[in-house]
Amino acid sequence: MDEAGFHRLRVGGVDRLTDDAVAVTFELPDALAPVFRHRAGQHLTVRRPGSDARRTYSVCTSAVTGPLRVAVKRLDGGLLSTWLTDGLRPGDELEVLPPAGRFGPAVDPARRRRYGLVAAGSGITPLLSIAATVLDVEPHSEVVLLYGNRTTGDVMFLEELSDLKDRHPTRLELLHVLSGEEQESELLSGRLDRQRLQRLVATLVPVDEVDEWYLCGPFALVTEAREVLREAGARQVHVELFHAAAPPPRPPRPPGQAVATSTVIATLHGRTSTVAVERDGQPVLDAVLAVRPDAPFACKGGVCGTCRARVVEGAVAMDVNYALEPDELAAGVVLTCQAHPTTDRVRLAFL
Ligand SMILES: Cc1cc2nc3c(=O)[nH]c(=O)nc-3n(C[C@H](O)[C@H](O)[C@H](O)COP(=O)(O)OP(=O)(O)OC[C@H]3O[C@@H](n4cnc5c(N)ncnc54)[C@H](O)[C@@H]3O)c2cc1C
Ligand code: FES
Numbered sequence: 001m002d003e004a005g006f007h008r009l010r011v012g013g014v015d016r017l018t019d020d021a022v023a024v025t026f027e028l029p030d031a032l033a034p035v036f037r038h039r040a041g042q043h044l045t046v047r048r049p050g051s052d053a054r055r056t057y058s059v060c061t062s063a064v065t066g067p068l069r070v071a072v073k074r075l076d077g078g079l080l081s082t083w084l085t086d087g088l089r090p091g092d093e094l095e096v097l098p099p100a101g102r103f104g105p106a107v108d109p110a111r112r113r114r115y116g117l118v119a120a121g122s123g124i125t126p127l128l129s130i131a132a133t134v135l136d137v138e139p140h141s142e143v144v145l146l147y148g149n150r151t152t153g154d155v156m157f158l159e160e161l162s163d164l165k166d167r168h169p170t171r172l173e174l175l176h177v178l179s180g181e182e183q184e185s186e187l188l189s190g191r192l193d194r195q196r197l198q199r200l201v202a203t204l205v206p207v208d209e210v211d212e213w214y215l216c217g218p219f220a221l222v223t224e225a226r227e228v229l230r231e232a233g234a235r236q237v238h239v240e241l242f243h244a245a246a247p248p249p250r251p252p253r254p255p256g257q258a259v260a261t262s263t264v265i266a267t268l269h270g271r272t273s274t275v276a277v278e279r280d281g282q283p284v285l286d287a288v289l290a291v292r293p294d295a296p297f298a299c300k301g302g303v304c305g306t307c308r309a310r311v312v313e314g315a316v317a318m319d320v321n322y323a324l325e326p327d328e329l330a331a332g333v334v335l336t337c338q339a340h341p342t343t344d345r346v347r348l349a350f351l
Pocket of ligand 1: 043055056057058059070071072073074075077078079080081082122125126240241242243299303304
């Protein structure tokens with residue numbers, strides 16, 4: 001493990017899923033198996049050796065029976081996804097942080113639940129892990145998956161999903177919604193947007209029959225789906241985003257205004273470090289990274305949640321938050337990549 005917590009893992013397999021997506025399976029030496037044991041819906045932060053570029057990829061397999069595997073969809077012009085989908089070969093090595101994230105249920109064999117999953121495109125990855133894990137672990141639970149794509153050829157994990165359905169014909173309901181292909185049902189032919197979701201929850205997937213919802217896909221779809229579900233009375237709606245627009249730049253300091261500095265005391269990996277942070281300057285994470293390169297982060301955009309810390313003393317304000325759920329906010333958890341101190345002293349414990 002290096003000083004930033006990355007482990008070098010050998011790639012055992014690179015399997016093409018669609019024209020622009022691959023599944024990447026890691027080989028895990030026995031000693032690292034406990035370190036990389038994932039829970040349903042968690043993700044890995046991946047770095048290309050010899051580069052600073054790190055990105056997050058959700059584990060797409062059952063937490064019980066699956067190997068450690070992620071799936072990457074190429075984004076045209078994207079730095080890491082183009083290389084991972086076109087340049088990565090079995091036998092190559094990647095630098096990987098252990099699984100992180102809180103998206104996904106705490107599965108329990110005694111539970112009897114109906115889970116509603118809504119995905120579009122590569123957003124299927126954490127939801128496939130959740131579906132496979134729930135079906136493996138909770139014999140009395142059911143899963144309904146609404147999965148939006150353009151055509152059948154764009155569907156990542158077409159075969160895996162159909163195998164899962166064959167193994168659990170009564171407990172998995174699989175609804176493919178295709179925007180660029182006619183299907184037998186008019187309801188499933190078209191874009192998975194607000195109107196279609198409203199019709200789906202009014203007919204095929206009644207909200208009052210679902211205990212927990214998990215949504216993952218593009219920002220617009222996820223935002224609309226959350227609204228539709230809440231309006232329809234959904235009880236628990238959890239969201240995972242892969243990307244969000246960058247927040248607007250902070251307003252410049254008015255001329256003549258003195259620089260206000262706070263003392264930030266950060267604890268991570270059992271060691272405490274103290275840094276001075278300008279209140280309207282760089283985020284707390286960047287100031288901490290200057291002295292502690294082991295501080296965890298990936299997107300620096302308030303999306304992935306890797307940089308989470310609990311505020312133990314003082315206060316901070318965040319620019320944006322797309323990753324933390326209300327219970328975490330209530331417990332004083334913040335995204336350090338978005339945090340600026342608002343008190344003279346701030347004490348943080350990285351999670
Ligand atoms: C929690 C989490 C889990 C993720 N899981 C997966 C996964 O399982 N599979 C997967 O393929 N990706 C996943 N992602 C997205 C992934 O981390 C990268 O953002 C993506 O691969 C693009 O990286 P890149 O280096 O190719 O593009 P970059 O070089 O970072 O970006 C190129 C351009 O595209 C924009 N952009 C970046 N990411 C996206 C995006 N996702 N959608 C639209 N525009 C974008 C950027 O703003 C930039 O303009 C996940 C992200 C998060 C936060
Ligand atoms: S690094 Fe991704 S939310 Fe902060």
